[in-house]
Amino acid sequence: MKIELKRVSLAVAAAMMASSAFAAFAPAVVYDQAGKFDKSFNEAAYKGAEQFKKETGVAYRDAQISSDAQKEQVLRDMARKNMDPIVAVGFSYTQAVETVAKEFPKTRFVIIDSVAKGPNVKSILFKEQEGSFLVGMAAAMKSKTNTVGFIGGMDVPLIRAFACGYVQGVKYVNKDDKVIQNMTGTTPSAFNDPARGTELAKSQFDRGVDVVFAAAGGTGLGVLQSAKAAGKYSIGVDSNQNYLHPGSVLTSMVKRVDIAVHNTFMDAKNNTWKPGIEVLGLKENGIDWALDANNRPLITPDMEKRIKTARAAIISGKIKVVDYRANNSCPVQ
Amino acid sequence: MKFGQPSTLPRWAQLTILPALNIFAALLVTGLVTWLIGENPLECLKLLIHGAFGYGEGIGYTLFYTTDFIFTGLAVAAAFHAGLFNIGGEGQAYLAGLGITLTVFAFDKVLPFWVLMPLCLIAAMAFGAAWAYIPAWLQAKRGSHIVVTTIMFNFISYSLMLYLIGHQLIEPGSQNPTTREFGQNAWMPAMQDILAGIGIHIPNTPLNGSFFLALIACVAFYLVVWHSRWGYELRTVGTNEHAARYAGMNVTKIIVLAMCASGALAGLSAVNELLGSTHRMNVLFTNGIGFVGVAVALMGRNHPVGIFLSALLFGALTQGGLDLSFAKPMITREMVLLIEGLVILFCGGLENLFEPILAMFFKRGK
Incomplete structure (x- = not known):
């Protein structure tokens, strides 16, 4: 040896x-x-x-x-x-x-x-909470029932941060709106269970939800599918998922992990790589909401204007979106 | 065909030639698949074996995984001898992690290693046993099938533990669902430190003192099951419950005790994982070791020697397979899982594939 x-x-x-x-x-x-x-x-x-x-x-x-x-x-x-x-x-x-x-x-x-x-x-x-805030606003403005849904993957603080930002966005538009929240499961497979996503979405629709945000990885595909089938709206996550069901996917909360990886490789290659903590939010284009040809007809000019104003206000610091992970608690439900 | 049915083969052949043939068949099919995806099967096999046994660090990791599988394998075997199929090793080990964590959190600031470690072992076994007790009681008293209840208890444990780790035991200020690090007085000594004490230097791996614990468990298992009165009762209940009842044995008590022993053994794998390796509790640290234990026990014919060897095989597959996937990007972790699956299929599901042929061969020899 x-x-x-x-x-x-x-x-x-x-x-x-x-x-x-x-x-x-x-x-x-x-x-x-x-x-x-x-x-x-x-x-x-x-x-x-x-x-x-x-x-x-x-x-x-x-x-x-x-x-x-x-x-x-x-x-x-x-x-x-x-x-x-x-x-x-x-x-x-x-x-x-x-x-x-x-x-x-x-x-x-x-x-x-x-x-x-x-x-x-x-x-x-x-800063997942910032993008979730914006799609929460979109959900609240689109909802006719004043009830919107959230379906998370595995119940971990990260996913709670999505949920918390989303609820803050909803309440920012209409503070009496109801948000129904569900987590898919308790193991990592919760991020890859489209069938369960479909079920959860259906049960939320039965309870009056007409816009649902899926922050659940592969499970979300089932949520989006079932929203399309039920004639409701859904919101995608991580990647721009607007193209999956045009006319049904209201928008997507985009988290640019690809850009983060790409840039860090580039920085290392160009010798501009630095250690330390880097937080990517709306300001750094690490987080955003997706608006493209696929969901353009769903977003009214008024919605777009309000979301863009809020986006600028978050970047400038006028609107402060609470991060669930700061205290492991959310100020709104 | 029922397990444990008498075979026409001599026992030594059952324990040596048959498993060897089964593994060979599994490797043959794996080789075929490897060849189909365009890799050289022999080279892959060489890489796999080298990864598992070819260098110090590989051996350390192999034995680390082996330790887990010995505990969960013995756990399944303990229940099996009483005719029970405990698939709940996963949940029992997970709950044992809770027992360990609570004990460490309560005492790691006040108690020294020599007091804390035995306490942790007792806690692990007690929590593992307690989680097995409920399905056992339901089986013995209400006839609820143990396979169904134990597997359902796995899911209950996932939810319970995720809640506890994510909301109660989580390290304050942490974004990750994990507990704080345990005090060093609760760490199971690492093998490199133990051996350094006697002048042998090996690379750093998670292999730790729990390995010796697993060996002791194997010996104790043998003595209890085959050389004690309770072991005799256990095997009698497993062979024929009615006969055992007729002979005046308290079947209910034996079933419950067998399951508790099973849960306690499964719980010890949490010692290897938490006190020996991660030194904190992560979500789902069990990661399927309870289920591998079923395969290990089946393959090891519920005997400690067989369990040790099949645990070693699965440890080697886990470690060697990982090394192989590092070296050959075409061999993904799913491929490694396929190899494990084939081994289980041939050694567990198709264990009687070669037996009739082999039995014929032996008959002719006579």
């Missing part, structure tokens, strides 16, 4: 020297348990990396894992292969990034959706 270890460390040392001599730029992405093709969050990161590859011709590596213990393994493996920077997608990587970043102080690490400490770590967060 001892000899083996020596050999490994020699190999690592040799590889390190080689890398400093040739210094090929080789970024990497590691996805969380939901997997690379989750039609949502991880897939957005994948698209960002692909975009980077297309633009620069630089190849990248990626990997998926299936348990907590494997998170450190995958990061270490990438670091040993001299991948740099290494982007870890998802909050569940927090501790693993902190541990492995310490072991490889010369490698740059990036974590999305969480804060990890370390001088060689960059943490990218999103």
Whole structure:
């Protein structure tokens, strides 16, 4: 074992020297348990990396894992292969990034959706509450029943932040509007259960909901589908999902994980990469609401004007949207 | 065909040749799939074996996963000997995590390691056993089928624990659904630290003292099931409940005790995960180990030696498969899952595939 270890460390040392001599730029992405093709969050990161590859011709590596213990393994493996920077997608990587970043102080690490400490770590967060606020406004203005719905994925603080921003937006337009909230489940599969999404949406429609916001990854596809079938409106999430059911998807709360990954690769390539916390909101174009040809007929000029005014007010700080995660509580229900 | 039905094969052949044939068949099919997606099967097999056993860190991770699977495998076997099919190892281990976390939170500021660690072990076993007690009681008293109740209890545990971790035990100020880090006096010593104490240096892995605990559990399991009065009663109930009742055994009590022992064993896997590896409780840290335990017990023929070996196999597949997926981007984690699935299919579902042929061969030999 001892000899083996020596050999490994020699190999690592040799590889390190080689890398400093040739210094090929080789970024990497590691996805969380939901997997690379989750039609949502991880897939957005994948698209960002692909975009980077297309633009620069630089190849990248990626990997998926299936348990907590494997998170450190995958990061270490990438670091040993001299991948740099290494982007870890998802909050569940927090501790693993902190541990492995310490072991490889010369490698740059990036974590999305969480804060990890370390001088060689960059943490990218999103102000999901800001975008949710805007789509909440759209929902309230569109609703005729004064009852709107929210369907979340797994019941974690992140998804509560979506819900809380949404409710604030609804109440901003009409403070007596009712918001019916449901979470899909208690395991990560809650983000990939379209059938359950359909059911939850139907039950919300039965209770008078006529606009529903799905912040639930793949589960949301079922929500959108069922809104279309019932002649109601839905709101997509993460990617622009307006095109899925034109005329039924009112808008989408866009979270640009792809841009975050793409930009961090670019920064690293151009040597402008900096460690620390970066929070992307409306102002930084990390978060937005989607308005395109597909939903243009649904958004009246008055709606558009009010949302745009609110958007500017949030950016300038005139409207303060409370982040659920600040105190793990929401001021409105 | 019922499990445990007497076979015409000699026992040693049942325990060696048959599993080897089954694994070989599983590998053959896997190789075919690998070849179909355009990779070299032999090279992949080599990478898989090297990933699991070829270097210090790989071995450490393999044995770490093995530890989990030994506990959950023994858990399933304990119930199996009483004729019960406990698929609730997942939930029992999850609840054991709660027992550990509550104990650590209560005492890690005041108690030293030597007091705290046994307390944590007791808490893990007690919570695991308690979660198994309810389905056991329902089975013994009301005839509710244990397969149904234990699997439903898994879902109850997911919801309960998510609520507790996400809303009650969450580290203040944290955005992630996870508890605070445990005090160091509650950490199960890591294998690299234990071995460093006697001058052997190995790479850092999550492998920890729980591995020895798992080995002890194997021995204790053997002694209790085959060399104690209670073990005899357990096996009698499992073989023929009516005969056991007729012989004056308290079947209800034995069923409940068997399930509690099963839950306690499953609970110990939480010790390996929480006290040995993550040092905090994450949402769904069990990650399917309870279900792998079913396969491990089936393959290991409910015997500690068999369970150890099949746990090692699944540990190696988990670790080697991950390394393989790192090396070969074409081999995704779904492919690794496919390999595991095929092993389970051939060793569990189709375990009698080769038996008649082999039995014929043995008959002719005589």
